Each structure stands twice: as C-alpha cells, then as structure tokens.
Amino acid sequence: MIRSLSGTAEDQKLEDVQSKVDTRRIAIQKTGVKGLRYPLHFQDKSGIAQATIASIDMYVGLPETVKGTHMSRFVEIMEAYNQALSVEKIGDLLQSIATRLDANSAFIEIRFPYFIKKAAPVSGVESMMDYEVEIKGDFKDGQTQISLRTVIPVTSLCPCSKEISAYGAHNQRSHVTIQARKKESAEIVWVEELIQLAEDCASCELYGLLKRPDEKYVTEKAYDNPKFVEDMVRDLAHALNEDVRIASYVIESENFESIHNHSAYAKIEATKE
C-alpha cells in the first residue's frame, strides 16, 4: 500500500487509485503508517540533543469522500525532518502532516528510549539509566494537544510485608507510567522532570551502576520507605496536582510482585482544567 507522491511525469501515467471518490459515506478518524522505525535526536531540559531510535505512528483523518490517504508522504515527512526533535516542535510536525496530506486532522505518536546519566547515591560513580518516552500529538478542529508519556522503572517495597514480618520485606521492580498534558499557556514540562517526580514517589529509584556502599544505601532507603502500589500513584497524583503547569494526567504503577507471578496495579486519571 503505497500511495506515492504524484507530480512526476512517470507517476501520472499510473492511475492514482487513492484519489478516487469513495461512495460508502464513512469518514475515517485515523489512517496512516504505524511502527515506522527512524533514528532521531531528542532534546530535553539540558538542551543537548540525544541520539535515539524511535518507533513512529503518523495518521490523518480521511473525509468520507476520499478513498485512501497517500501513505508514502508520511515517510517523506520523516525523511525530510532533519532537526532535533523536542516536545516544542511537535506542533510544527503536525502542521506539516496536515498540509502535506491535505487533511483537517493529524496525529503522531513517537516512542523511543531516553537515557539519563545518574550518579550513584554514595560513591558518586556515574552510569546511564534508560526510560521509555512517548510523545503524542493530536491536531483536530484547529486545536493542538500534546502529551508526554514516560515509563519509569523503580523499586517498591511492601509496607504490609515489612509490618508483619520479623525481618525483611518483599520488594520488586515496578513500572510507574506518567502521561501528562500541560496547560496551553504554561511553560514546558520536561521528560526529566516527570522522571524525577516518579522516582521521588517510589521506595527507591534504580541505577545502572552501584558499588557496595550504594547497595547498602538503596537497600536501607527502600526498607525505610515502604509503599503500596496505591501509595505510589497517590503520592505522584499529589505532586502533579501541585504542579500548576499540568492540565491533565493519567498515572499508573505496575509492581512485578516478587512473591507472585502476576502484578499489582493502580491507576489515577485527573483533569484539572
């Protein structure tokens, strides 16, 4: 399914099946390409563009009269996109899609791993931690909405297990997910800020590299700071409620329980406007 760019002489000899009139009278909310992998540079709070590999979905709305969209144009847009991506530039990218595809609505979802260099809490040794980031942009009815989603792996230690046991407490890796949208007039909310908020709400944060004094520190910190899955999302909701820039959010935590083969899970959604 290609739907290539018309315009060249050679193209015009081949019929443009996509541009035919459709008679079923059913509009399509989203049509386009999904799972396109592309190398990108992403720029966050530090201002330094970080090289990463993205998986990209790009869609437009299709009116009921048009048979098909021109799939190849989406790829052309990414191919021509030679700037460092940042949350601020998503609006322009949505406009390019709408214009190039001659559409009234445009949608983009870009997922990629993002790295932060962290210092271990005692030794100070540095290492990389990886996070999954997703930027989601919708342009519809003349309005643009951009949201940021990050999965932050952390440690959770069970308060019940700590309370009832003579010693020890089960703990595990958990995935905290924040999807947040800022108020239109507010200053930008950075990926690194969302990560910081989530790590502050966990029993302890994770590190790529820890030496023995660090391992002692993180073990004791988690034990001093037990959290149910509900506690983590509530503390995080509280922090997001306090942040005046945030218009709405969905937060989740999934704890990969170390005593079961299933997860404990909690979710809070809120719109502040």
Add this chain to the structure above:
Amino acid sequence: MIRSLSGTAEDQKLEDVQSKVDTRRIAIQKTGVKGLRYPLHFQDKSGIAQATIASIDMYVGLPETVKGTHMSRFVEIMEAYNQALSVEKIGDLLQSIATRLDANSAFIEIRFPYFIKKAAPVSGVESMMDYEVEIKGDFKDGQTQISLRTVIPVTSLCPCSKEISAYGAHNQRSHVTIQARKKESAEIVWVEELIQLAEDCASCELYGLLKRPDEKYVTEKAYDNPKFVEDMVRDLAHALNEDVRIASYVIESENFESIHNHSAYAKIEATKE
C-alpha cells in the same frame, strides 16, 4: 503486596495495613491485580465450552479514605470461579468483585486465544484457526458495560499495486481488530459473529490448513477482491452500522506491508446511541 483475607484467628494477630485510614484525600479509579494467568472454559455461540488460558486484570475503585485494596481477594474470586465463562456471565463476576472487595466500582479484562474449526474452501479439509479475544467489563455508578474485542488475522491485497502492475499485486497478513458493545436491551453479539464480519471485509480469510485447490482459490479470491486498509475498516463499519444490536464500536486494521518494514493502519470509532 498481598492484602490477605482477614477473619481467621491467625490473620487477626497480623496488622491489616491496607485497612488503615488514608489522609491524602485522593481516590484511585482502578487498583487490583494485572496479568494473572488462569485456565478457563469459554462458551460462545455453539454453547460448547472451549478450554483456554486467560490473562486477567481485575480492579476496583478505591475511595480516598482507604489505604489499600485486598489484592488476594481478586485471586480468590478466580479460584472459586468454576463455571464456564461467557460474555453473559461477566456481569455476575463484576458483582462478585464489587461485593467481595467492598467497592462501588469493579473492572475486569480477560484476554485469551479462541479457536474456530474451519473447512478449507474447496477441499473441505478441516483445521483450527486461532483468534485473540478480550472481554472487558466495567461496573461503575450502578451501571454495567461489557465490550468484546477480537483480533482477526486476514489477507489484504493492495488495489493500487494490482491496478498499476502488469501482473501480480502485493498482499500480506493484516490484523483486523473489532471492539464492540451491544445495546443493553439487544440480544447477545457472539465472538464468532464478529470474526465472520471481519473475514467478510478482507481480501481473503486465513486457514490453518489448505490443499493445492484451496491455495488456488484463496490466491485468486484475494486478487479478485483488493482492499486498502481504509476499505477494510469502512466495509466493516458499514456492517456494524447495519447490525441493530451494536451500540458502539472501535475498529482497526493493521497491514504488515510486504513491501515495507512498517504497517499501514486505519481506525474508525462510532457510537450509535
């Protein structure tokens, strides 16, 4: 994170941390267990219960005054559930969750592979085809909403490729997804009916086993019946619009393009009520 059943003498000696009062004043929309695997029997149109393996998420809403839910009770409910599951019984299961967890809202998502025995189109040889099914039930504000979701793998053959090429046409496996909710008063909508609708909208349906005359048939049928990703969702939307039992639906098609390393995609959502 266990949150076990209180009641036994031994239990009462161990403090019930979950039942403590929470002072953060933040309610949680969903908390519970995720990714619990359980063997189940599922009963569809034929009335015969088919053995399968499900992955189950079960949640309740938690008021702002309660610290944590009792995670182990969700598993007890599944453990006690010894009936063949069907879409009709989801309402009862939601009630059990709400009652057992002392909650005002309850949510369940059950995903499992489902098999249909199909006869090859010419030879008539029989084989199994597998489909992913998800049943989703929400009980909230005294109301129960149940929706059915099925992923139906099919063949799509590109109309543009057929039109412009002297011979041949690229085709590929596609995943058509239907999520549908029936009107409360309407008769049940069966999984097998949704599968049939999706297969009828594709270039051709898939089979587990085909002999040479069948392979000739499906090759020619797909070539005679080219469909863009947009055509498949539109034809399917048309069919669901005609079905008076359906209250709302979300339909998607993802074509794993055989000429690219990404997918073509289309989505239509509609609420008829």
Add this chain to the structure above:
Amino acid sequence: MIRSLSGTAEDQKLEDVQSKVDTRRIAIQKTGVKGLRYPLHFQDKSGIAQATIASIDMYVGLPETVKGTHMSRFVEIMEAYNQALSVEKIGDLLQSIATRLDANSAFIEIRFPYFIKKAAPVSGVESMMDYEVEIKGDFKDGQTQISLRTVIPVTSLCPCSKEISAYGAHNQRSHVTIQARKKESAEIVWVEELIQLAEDCASCELYGLLKRPDEKYVTEKAYDNPKFVEDMVRDLAHALNEDVRIASYVIESENFESIHNHSAYAKIEATKE
C-alpha cells in the same frame, strides 16, 4: 506456501511444484511450519490431562534433490492428533512426521503454559501457578532425543545486600530455566519434578494466592535463604547431578534486579554421559 496433499483427482490437475527436482545440491537441515497454535491436552505425573494452548514448530530435513517440503502435511498431523500429549508420546509424533513427510529426520518443539495447584505455606489456601513448558524432540540418524524445558518463576534475595545492610535486603522475581534430557534407559522425568527442583533452589517459591500469615512466611523464608544468581544455578546443578535419570542439562537463572533496570544472569551446561 502450502504444498498440499496430493492424491485427489482435483489435486493432480495442479502441478506439484514442491516435488520438482532441485539442482543446487544443498540439503536443508530443517524446514516446516513455525508458530502454529493449537489446543492440546498435556499429561504429566498426576496422569490427568490438562487442557492448554500450545505454540508448535514442526520440521523435517530435506535432501538436496527435493525442491520443497509439503507444509500442509504438518498441520494435518496435528489436526489428526487427538490424544493427550505427554513426553512419552513425542517419539511417536516424530515418527508420524518422518513417515508422512517421507523424511529421514524430524523435529518438533511444543511450548505451552502449564498450571500446578499449590497450597499456601501457612493458611493452606489453594491457587494456580503458571509455568512455561517446552518439549523438544529430535529424530535424526535413526535416533530420538527428547528434552524438557521449563521456566520457573521464583524469588531471589541478594546475600550481599543482606550482609552489608543494617536492615532489609533487595529481592526480586527471577526466571530459572531448566532444559534436561534423560538417559534413554532411565525412567521418565516429569515437568513437576523439574519445577520442584528449581523452587527448592530459590530463596523462596511463588504462589498465586497468599494470605497475611503466608506473606509473613515467604518474606522471612526469603530473608533466611539469600541466594546469588550463581548460587541458584549451582544448587540446581548439584541436584541434577545427583539425579541418576538425567543425561544432560542446561540451567539458567535471570534475576530481574529490583535495584537496576537490567538482569543478573548465570548459566551451567553439563553432559553426564
């Protein structure tokens, strides 16, 4: 790619491309179908056949003179296979493949979830635990080799973290994998026996359902029983070395570290014959 059964009149009109002579002079070690999903009944130590859903790979060796194998025959074999599968029956299944495909070698890999009903350690409440099982059978040079592979999720608690910390110790879910082949003359080795061996070598085993007294028990048991990833594979190697039925094994443990976003891993392979 179908390669259907010849024999019917209709079939014979369509040329059997697969049976043509190949002139490249390159034999193929394995060719067949991969990722075929089928419902199965699997029978282990208890003698009771458990319904499950398998993903099946079936291959034959192809001599250098033959162009292609008959892919549809593999599916026909599974379709006709209406017995409860057990490790003992894999030899027959391999013979069926070799005969039906007219091949000198045959290979099968069958993967499926398997459930064991476990009683919680203190309360005795019962629940299901799920394990991934793979049966692998090779028939080659007149000899049949069957091996059994199981992934057993367990808890591991870090001895270093326990030793150096004033309180607590990080622990996490780990996946212990055993692939074992028995001596030809030896009695059968059951899946449930391998699971038991792995669970005995962990800091603690997992359960589907635990009440508070059970949570106290598993927390303290793991703390009393700290294990490095190396300890778990060594203890397991020791146990398999002691078992006279076992001819060879590959054991692995992957600990999904609760203080890092990567795993700790260890592997031991041994052939005793």
Add this chain to the structure above:
Amino acid sequence: MIRSLSGTAEDQKLEDVQSKVDTRRIAIQKTGVKGLRYPLHFQDKSGIAQATIASIDMYVGLPETVKGTHMSRFVEIMEAYNQALSVEKIGDLLQSIATRLDANSAFIEIRFPYFIKKAAPVSGVESMMDYEVEIKGDFKDGQTQISLRTVIPVTSLCPCSKEISAYGAHNQRSHVTIQARKKESAEIVWVEELIQLAEDCASCELYGLLKRPDEKYVTEKAYDNPKFVEDMVRDLAHALNEDVRIASYVIESENFESIHNHSAYAKIEATKE
C-alpha cells in the same frame, strides 16, 4: 546483586560476599549482566559511526572456587567504553572483560537496530531501512570467536501459488536471518554485505519509501522471482559457500504467510573449515 568495585576505604568496611570461597565444586560457564541498555555508535563498511541503542549481555566463566562475580564491573566497562563500536573492536572488549573480572573466559552479545539509506528502484527517492544486528564474541581457552547476526526483512512470493493460480500469487514479509563467522585470517565481513546477500536471495527487497513507479517495479519483480522458504535459504547458502571469507554460518528464513496464521520456516547450518 551488585558486587561493587572494591578498593575504596568505604568499600573495604563492607564485606565482599562475592569473593568468598565456594565449596560446591561447580564451575559456572557464564555469569554476568543481561539486557543492559546503552547508547552506542556502530561503525560498518562506510566508516561512519552510526548512533544506535544497544541491548547488551556480558558474561564471564566463574571457577568452581569463587562464590560470585562482580556484576558492577561489567557496567563500568561499558560506561568507560567511549569509542565507536565495530566488529573489529570486539576482541579488545572481550579482553577488557576478562582482565577486569579476573576471568579465563568472557562473552558478549550486543543487539541493536542498524539503518541503511536506500534509494527506491525507479524514482530514486531515498529512505531508511532498519535491520536488527547482533554481534557475539566468545573468548575461551585463549581463543576469540566473533560472529555477526542480522535479521533482514524481505518479500517472498510463493512459486506454488503463482504456478497453480490463474492470476496473482500470495506473498508476504519474511525474516531472513544470517549468523556468520569469518575465517581468522580473512578480511572483515561487513553487516551491509550480509544484508545485500540476503536481499539478493529474496523475491524482492523492502524499502521505507516507494512511489507509484517503484511500487509497480517491486510488485512485478516479486512476481517474476517466486521463492519458497527453502529457495531463499538455499540461494543464500550458495552465496555464503562462494564467499571465501566465511568459516561457518547459520541461516534461517521465517515467512509470515499471508494465507495462514503461522509461518513457513527453513534453516541451513554449515561449517566450511
């Protein structure tokens, strides 16, 4: 499980549990870290280092007398590794691991997406194609063995379907996998060369971006060039047999059949030395 670098004063106060003597008398073939994600630059034939994101496994052999390895040192090695990675540098990296971990054997597996800019066959428009690459290095018994593995997505068109059908032929995306090891004395074998070999053996190669004249070209090329899964691995084996640099290889093709919900598969392994 940390096993941090000893040496600092603070470290020495905390007992080094890993360095204790082990009395079970069981050596461990591989122990280390698995699934460590790190940004890397990879340099292939062009000499230009390409930014990518790798998933890395690093192991050493552990003698029977040592209790555990020092897990944090593996991460320190990657953290200190600030050169562009290439196949040529894997030998040095293995030496660093062996030295730093005081081990007689060292193993590394590095997996990452790799992009090639391709021009469409008729229009010449350029776009990126993504491939999965894995470099595997073993240092054992004083010898270093390095192999290269690449997954190349291509189109396959079924010869049987073409032969027996009045028009059309089913085709689909296939994954061709080459794992190759070069002779020690031979010149380097580049990732891009393996990709080229695989694409030449398919019915047609894939592109990120195609315009209508290109779509016509790839459709007709695939139809003119039908291949069974067995044909693709045989043609590829032939090409690798001809290449005097290659010492051994394992090649596979998995065709995600567009008429079934399972794959057709073939595999050839050969050692030429």
